[in-house]
Amino acid sequence: xxxxxxxxxxxxxxxxxxxxxxxxxxxxxxxxxxxxxxxxxxxxxxxxxxxxxxxxxxxxxxxxxxxxxxxxxxxxxxxxxxxxxxxxxxxxxxxxxxx
Amino acid sequence: xxxxxxxxxxxxxxxxxxxxxxxxxxxxxxxxxxxxxxxxxxxxxxxxxxxxxxxxxxxxxxxxxxxxxxxxxxxxxxxxxxxxxxxxxxxxxxxxxxxxxxxxxxxxxxxxxxxxxxxxxxxxxxxxxxxxxxxxxxxxxxxxxxxxxxxxxxxxxxxxxxxxxxxxxxxxxxxxxxxxxxxxxxxxxxxxxxxxxxxxxxxxxxxxxxxxxxxxxxxxxxxxxxxxxxxxxxxxxxxxxxxxxxxxxxxxxxxxxxxxxxxxxxxxxxxxxxxxxxxxxxxxxxxxxxxxxxxxxxxxxxxxxxxxxxxxxxxxxxxxxxxxxxxxxxxxxxxxxxxxxxxxxxxxxxxxxxxxxxxxxxxxxxxxxxxxxxxxxxxxxxxxxxxxxxxxxxxxxxxxxxxxxxxxxxxxxxxxxxxxxxxxxxxxxxxxxxxxxxxxxxxxxxxxxxxxxxxxxxxxxxxxxxxxxxxxxxxxxxxxxxxxxxxxxxxxxxxxxxxxxxxx
Ligand SMILES: [Zn+2]
Numbered sequence: 001x002x003x004x005x006x007x008x009x010x011x012x013x014x015x016x017x018x019x020x021x022x023x024x025x026x027x028x029x030x031x032x033x034x035x036x037x038x039x040x041x042x043x044x045x046x047x048x049x050x051x052x053x054x055x056x057x058x059x060x061x062x063x064x065x066x067x068x069x070x071x072x073x074x075x076x077x078x079x080x081x082x083x084x085x086x087x088x089x090x091x092x093x094x095x096x097x098x099x
Numbered sequence: 100x101x102x103x104x105x106x107x108x109x110x111x112x113x114x115x116x117x118x119x120x121x122x123x124x125x126x127x128x129x130x131x132x133x134x135x136x137x138x139x140x141x142x143x144x145x146x147x148x149x150x151x152x153x154x155x156x157x158x159x160x161x162x163x164x165x166x167x168x169x170x171x172x173x174x175x176x177x178x179x180x181x182x183x184x185x186x187x188x189x190x191x192x193x194x195x196x197x198x199x200x201x202x203x204x205x206x207x208x209x210x211x212x213x214x215x216x217x218x219x220x221x222x223x224x225x226x227x228x229x230x231x232x233x234x235x236x237x238x239x240x241x242x243x244x245x246x247x248x249x250x251x252x253x254x255x256x257x258x259x260x261x262x263x264x265x266x267x268x269x270x271x272x273x274x275x276x277x278x279x280x281x282x283x284x285x286x287x288x289x290x291x292x293x294x295x296x297x298x299x300x301x302x303x304x305x306x307x308x309x310x311x312x313x314x315x316x317x318x319x320x321x322x323x324x325x326x327x328x329x330x331x332x333x334x335x336x337x338x339x340x341x342x343x344x345x346x347x348x349x350x351x352x353x354x355x356x357x358x359x360x361x362x363x364x365x366x367x368x369x370x371x372x373x374x375x376x377x378x379x380x381x382x383x384x385x386x387x388x389x390x391x392x393x394x395x396x397x398x399x400x401x402x403x404x405x406x407x408x409x410x411x412x413x414x415x416x417x418x419x420x421x422x423x424x425x426x427x428x429x430x431x432x433x434x435x436x437x438x439x440x441x442x443x444x445x446x447x448x449x450x451x452x453x454x455x456x457x458x459x460x461x462x463x464x465x466x467x468x469x470x471x472x473x474x475x476x477x478x479x480x481x482x483x484x485x486x487x488x489x490x491x492x493x494x495x496x497x498x499x500x501x502x503x504x505x506x507x508x509x510x511x512x513x514x515x516x517x518x519x520x521x522x523x524x525x526x527x528x529x530x531x532x533x534x535x536x537x538x539x540x541x542x543x544x545x546x547x548x549x550x551x552x553x554x555x556x557x558x559x560x561x562x563x564x565x566x567x568x569x570x571x572x573x574x575x576x577x578x579x580x581x582x583x584x585x586x587x588x589x590x591x592x593x594x595x596x597x598x599x600x601x602x603x
Contacts, residue, residue, distance in 0.1 A: 015191075015396070016193075055186065055405075056401070056404055058404070064162045064163065065164065066164055067130050067166070069135055069138075070149075073148055075144075078148055087263060088145055088265075090263065090264040091262075092246075092261065092262050093261055094250075094259045094260055094261050
């Protein structure tokens with residue numbers, strides 16, 4: 001049965017760029033544990049019944065489109081939706097701990 | 100900040116290398132991987148974007164059929180097994196080069212697996228040896244946007260105040276080709292790595308699936324290297340990113356072998372990390388420690404349905420594959436009528452295609468070979484570039500050869516013309532006009548130089564008069580020098596002998 005630790009929640013929060021308080025970590029660890037427990041129960045049932053895992057509700061394969069260029073959006077419209085833009089580009093805060 | 104290093108050859112006498120290469124190639128499709136945005140290079144920033152490639156809410160990606168076909172063809176050309184059923188996966192990470200906050204990739208179900216590529220690696224003596232590079236997987240994903248870092252030192256992240264992002268490249272189909280670890284390369288891991296990427300580039304070019312231009316980033320490499328003492332288990336590997344030219348692939352392996360050997364020799368351990376290659380110095384610097392794959396929280400992409408290539412269709416693609424570049428090369432070399440040693444030298448120098456193109460433009464094979472393996476190979480070496488990147492075309496070389504054959508240029512002048520073309524002074528005819536480089540065979544013009552040469556070297560003149568005709572060579576040389584190589588040597592020789600009253 002799953003037993004998710006406080007450290008694992010803190011790690012996931014960091015990967016997801018969520019700032020969580022210490023108290024929230026404890027609360028979320030307990031909640032996530034319940035969710036994972038529920039998922040594990042479903043897994044038990046499907047394994048027993050030999051049901052393969054599915055990622056889609058619709059039984060489709062090979063849905064493709066031809067390699068044809070279609071019009072893109074107008075740049076001004078696109079950049080107007082951005083928090084900041086400069087020289088026709090999206091302006092983003094400097095990236096820390098990347099190099 | 101360069102780290103201690105043990106010279107390459109010495110390092111490889113002491114340790115055994117294991118290398119691995121991850122190559123990313125941008126497919127040359129007309130549209131992007133999951134949307135209809137134009138995938139061509141060089142447009143104004145952010146003019147090729149739409150709700151799908153910007154990851155706007157509610158947008159639904161649809162797979163580009165051509166990208167699947169190209170990837171299967173790459174897999175087949177690399178002798179891979181083609182999956183009968185596979186899925187895309189989300190690779191989650193937060194970095195502004197992906198507006199979606201995830202990259203659509205493939206994880207545990209790649210489209211192609213378990214192949215190989217045979218490459219020819221130069222050996223001492225000028226010939227080549229075939230090395231089989233095992234391929235682990237070929238999978239399909241999407242490229243990321245391009246960041247411009249502002250406020251720091253020239254485009255580096257370090258010290259930047261902010262970044263500007265262009266998403267034209269985000270979503271362009273990208274194929275990742277991963278080798279298995281390659282052991283047993285002995286004293287030549289860097290040469291093997293370069294030969295592999297070169298051959299892979301030729302395979303991709305032959306398939307017509309990409310323009311494979313490393314300088315534009317449509318072919319990029321990550322290079323893994325580890326060292327171990329002879330017979331010991333494999334060492335810890337580092338991964339050097341940003342390796343964006345054939346020459347750099349070789350330099351990156353070389354510098355990493357040298358760096359790791361120094362650490363191991365000093366009893367230090369190798370850190371498993373990502374390193375960044377710097378084109379200017381040929382060295383790499385430490386980057387972040389490598390994330391665990393679990394940190395990317397891969398899961399099957401819910402917005403895309405599985406891909407299940409029809410075996411009959413795959414068989415058709417297999418039957419339609421073009422001739423492998425190695426086979427084609429052998430046939431072309433045969434057509435040139437040059438020796439095997441010459442052929443190996445041309446392949447090693449990356450000059451075979453150039454020689455073939457020069458021959459196609461009308462030059463005799465031997466002349467084309469002499470230019471590309473001689474002065475042009477030297478110029479490429481001096482400039483630290485591949486011969487193909489020199490600012491001279493095979494057509495221009497063929498034109499120079501033709502002008503020499505007509506008798507309007509001496510070999511010495513031809514060299515000056517080529518120097519002018521390499522210096523950006525224009526095409527051969529333009530350089531000849533601008534520099535005034537034409538053979539002077541007018542006897543009136545040459546007479547003065549001939550008289551001067553005779554006056555300056557009475558000893559040589561006497562020798563010739565006394566019957567040692569070979570001594571005239573020094574006098575011809577003096578006239579050639581005085582006329583900056585423009586004199587017609589045959590005319591000069593005849594004039595000299597006439598003046599000296601000697602006949603042959
Ligand atoms: Zn788009």
